[in-house]
Amino acid sequence: xxxxxPPADATPRHDEAPRLRRxxxxxxxxxxxxxxxxxxxxxxxxxxxxxxxxxxxEVSRTPLREALKVLANEGIxxxxxxxxxxxxxxxxxxxxxxxxxxxxxxxxSGRLLASxxxxxxxxxxxxxxxxxxxxxRQQERQDYFALNQRLHRRLTEIAGNRVLLELEASLTVKVxxxxxxxxxxxxxxxxxxxxxxxxxEALERRDGEGLARAMREHMRRTGEAxxxxxxxx
Amino acid sequence: xxxxxPPADATPRHDEAPRLRRxxxxxxxxxxxxxxxxxxxxxxxxxxxxxxxxxxxEVSRTPLREALKVLANEGIxxxxxxxxxxxxxxxxxxxxxxxxxxxxxxxxSGRLLASxxxxxxxxxxxxxxxxxxxxxRQQERQDYFALNQRLHRRLTEIAGNRVLLELEASLTVKVxxxxxxxxxxxxxxxxxxxxxxxxxEALERRDGEGLARAMREHMRRTGEAxxxxxxxx
DNA sequence: ATTCTGCATTTTGAATTCAAAATACACGAA
DNA sequence: TTCGTGTATTTTGAATTCAAAATGCAGAAT
Numbered sequence: 246x247x248x249x250x251p252p253a254d255a256t257p258r259h260d261e262a263p264r265l266r267r268x269x270x271x272x273x274x275x276x277x278x279x280x281x282x283x284x285x286x287x288x289x290x291x292x293x294x295x296x297x298x299x300x301x302x303e304v305s306r307t308p309l310r311e312a313l314k315v316l317a318n319e320g321i322x323x324x325x326x327x328x329x330x331x332x333x334x335x336x337x338x339x340x341x342x343x344x345x346x347x348x349x350x351x352x353x354s355g356r357l358l359a360s361x362x363x364x365x366x367x368x369x370x371x372x373x374x375x376x377x378x379x380x381x382r383q384q385e386r387q388d389y390f391a392l393n394q395r396l397h398r399r400l401t402e403i404a405g406n407r408v409l410l411e412l413e414a415s416l417t418v419k420v421x422x423x424x425x426x427x428x429x430x431x432x433x434x435x436x437x438x439x440x441x442x443x444x445x446e447a448l449e450r451r452d453g454e455g456l457a458r459a460m461r462e463h464m465r466r467t468g469e470a471x472x473x474x475x476x477x478x
Numbered sequence: 479x480x481x482x483x484p485p486a487d488a489t490p491r492h493d494e495a496p497r498l499r500r501x502x503x504x505x506x507x508x509x510x511x512x513x514x515x516x517x518x519x520x521x522x523x524x525x526x527x528x529x530x531x532x533x534x535x536e537v538s539r540t541p542l543r544e545a546l547k548v549l550a551n552e553g554i555x556x557x558x559x560x561x562x563x564x565x566x567x568x569x570x571x572x573x574x575x576x577x578x579x580x581x582x583x584x585x586x587s588g589r590l591l592a593s594x595x596x597x598x599x600x601x602x603x604x605x606x607x608x609x610x611x612x613x614x615r616q617q618e619r620q621d622y623f624a625l626n627q628r629l630h631r632r633l634t635e636i637a638g639n640r641v642l643l644e645l646e647a648s649l650t651v652k653v654x655x656x657x658x659x660x661x662x663x664x665x666x667x668x669x670x671x672x673x674x675x676x677x678x679e680a681l682e683r684r685d686g687e688g689l690a691r692a693m694r695e696h697m698r699r700t701g702e703a704x705x706x707x708x709x710x711x
Numbered sequence: 712a713t714t715c716t717g718c719a720t721t722t723t724g725a726a727t728t729c730a731a732a733a734t735a736c737a738c739g740a741a
Numbered sequence: 742t743t744c745g746t747g748t749a750t751t752t753t754g755a756a757t758t759c760a761a762a763a764t765g766c767a768g769a770a771t
Contacts, residue, residue, distance in 0.1 A: 269559060270725070271547070295753075305726045306753090307540070314504070314544050318551040320644070326502060327732055327753060342641040345590075349582045357578075408575040411553070412645070503755070528723075538756045539723090560723060560762055 270304055275312035277302065282321050282332055283422050293322065293330040319415060321422070335426040337475045343419055344468025348461050350413055355444075355460040357404035359453035366403045367448060373399060374445050381438050389434075394421075396441075400460075420471075427474030433467075440466065503537055508545035510535065515554050515565055516655050526555065526563040552648060554655070568659040570708045576652055577701025581694050583646055588677075588693040590637035592686035599636045600681060606632060607678050614671050622667075627654075629674075633693075653704075660707030666700075673699065 278298075281287045299309055317324045324330050362370070373396045380389040394417070401410050440463040447456035511531075514520045532542055550557045557563050595603070606629045613622040627650070634643050673696040680689035 267559075296751090307725055307727090310754090311544060311547050314547045315551050318548050326500070328734095329753070339640060342639040345639055346583070346586065346641050346645065349586045350579070353579065353582045406575040406578055407572060408579050408649075412579065416641075529721090540755055540757090543724090561764095562723070 270308040271311035271315070274302055274304060274308055275315050278312055278316055279319075279321065279418065282316075283418070283425060285425055287332050289332050289334045289426065291332050293332065295329060319418065321418065335423055335475065337472055340419075340423045340472055340475060341468070343416060343423070344464065344471070347413075347416055347420065347468070348464045350409060350416070351460040351464040352457040353406070354401050354404045354409060354413070355447075355457035356453050357406055357409075358400060358448065359451050359456045361405050362403050362448060362451075370396070370399065370403070370448060371445065374441060377441070378438065381434065420467075423471050423475065427471045429471060429474055433470045436466065437463070503541040504544035504548070507535055507537060507541055508548045511545055511549055512552075512554065512651065515549075516651070516658060518658055520565050522565050522567045522659065524565050526565065528562060552651065554651065568656055568708065570705055573652075573656045573705055573708060574701070576649060576656070577697065577704070580646075580649055580653065580701070581697045583642060583649070584693040584697040585690040586639070587634050587637045587642060587646070588680075588690035589686050590639055590642075591633060591681065592684050592689045594638050595636050595681060595684075603629070603632065603636070603681060604678060607674060610674070611671065614667065653700075656704050656708065659711075660704045661711055662704060662707055666703045669699065670696070 278287075287293065293313075295306055295309060295313075299306055302309065313322065313324065313330055316322045317330065320333060322330045322332055373392060377389060377392040377396060380392060397417075398410075398414070401413050404410075440459065443459045444456065444463060447459045511520075520526065526546075528539055528542060528546075532539055535542065546555065546557065546563055549555045550563065553566060555563045555565055606625060610622060610625040610629060613625060630650075631643075631647070634646050637643075673692065677689065677692045677696060680692045
């Protein structure tokens with residue numbers, strides 16, 4: 246078939262996902278800005294200078310401003326009419342509200358999960374969970390966190406409610422930001438691992454109410470820890 | 479859930495900054511576009527021509543495209559790379575997911591409400607409710623609907639969770655769109671009025687669980703009716 | 712007739728330009 | 742000094758311009 250030697254400098258054509266498209270510039274910029282805000286490279290409350298960002302990204306103002314509109318809609322930054330933009334502050338009160346909502350969504354996610362997860366899905370979750378726990382035992386913080394995010398996302402995917410999935414995704418950005426701002430301690434790690442255990446067990450029992458409760462509880466405690474970290478500073 | 483946030487002054491905050499500012503052009507355009515999509519003036523699935531919209535709005539492409547970015551983020555339209563945009567379709571499955579989430583949020587709203595609404599707030603709600611019911615008796619559909627929206631919004635405002643408020647606002651846009659698409663019949667009116675009655679009673683009893691249940695149920699039934707209308711229609 | 716190819720036209724993506732608003736600063740009066 | 746006031750500079754809002762991609766279509770090849 247296609248085992249004829251390709252030209253040396255050609256990019257592979259038959260790779261990747263079904264459809265692969267070149268992202269618009271504003272999407273790239275938005276993604277990069279999100280990162281910068283998340284990791285505190287742009288400090289909360291800090292004014293954003295369009296010109297400076299244009300220079301660092303080496304793009305013109307048009308795509309940059311389009312990206313700003315998107316981030317503003319996501320609540321990551323605020324647009325001040327005629328005065329540019331500033332990074333949204335992380336206020337404990339707001340974060341508390343955020344988790345209060347997340348707890349409900351997690352509950353829904355759990356209930357749906359228990360009724361919709363089949364054997365294959367559960368096996369996949371268990372695998373993710375095991376790998377995550379391995380990182381936990383190795384104290385590999387970054388990997389643990391990354392897998393944790395992925396696991397949570399996968400759970401909601403399996404729950405099968407698209408609206409819920411999008412919502413959680415967008416709220417998770419804020420949660421992550423709060424986490425960074427709170428510089429969450431490792432102390433919570435152990436507790437968190439136990440909660441994950443409980444979640445997995447409820448899932449394997451197909452115990453909808455139990456799963457909902459476990460997931461809510463996990464989110465509630467995470468919220469408490471984050472807010473604690475924020476308040477203590 | 480236990481109070482995490484510090485007491486803070488429980489001041490009712492219907493005191494939005496009365497600062498008067500001229501809206502940006504893209505905000506005006508976005509608002510108008512939202513209306514057009516909502517009322518079906520731009521049909522679901524229909525392609526959006528930038529040029530044509532520029533001409534009808536009499537603005538240049540820059541603010542128009544910024545508005546499109548915002549609406550895309552809200553899920554009202556979809557951006558097709560290099561091929562403009564199209565109005566998002568209203569699919570029964572998606573609408574079902576939407577209401578599933580809304581039911582949970584209403585439940586949260588109800589529980590918070592019962593614990594946070596003071597006498598003044600309850601009196602205000604009762605007033606809105608009475609006025610709404612007057613429109614119901616007069617069969618003034620438009621006014622009833624407008625006041626209904628306002629009442630629901632006010633309930634969530636009083637519940638005092640900002641994140642929840644924003645979320646409901648953005649989801650309500652989609653709900654309203656589904657409603658239009660379903661061309662919701664009057665048959666549901668009467669039932670809806672009864673449910674509102676139940677909500678008000680639970681609120682006045684300060685019955686948190688009862689209120690949560692009533693509000694969830696109301697949203698659940700609304701969803702059923704809308705989806706029914708979508709599938710039949 | 713059907714499919715393919717190449718070109719002209721249209722539409723979108725992004726940079727640039729122009730105008731309006733906000734900011735910074737120097738100067739003068741109380 | 743401190744407070745305004747007026748002006749120059751910077752920054753933002755929006756229109757325009759330029760380039761790249763997609764679309765439509767005529768004619769050729771099958």
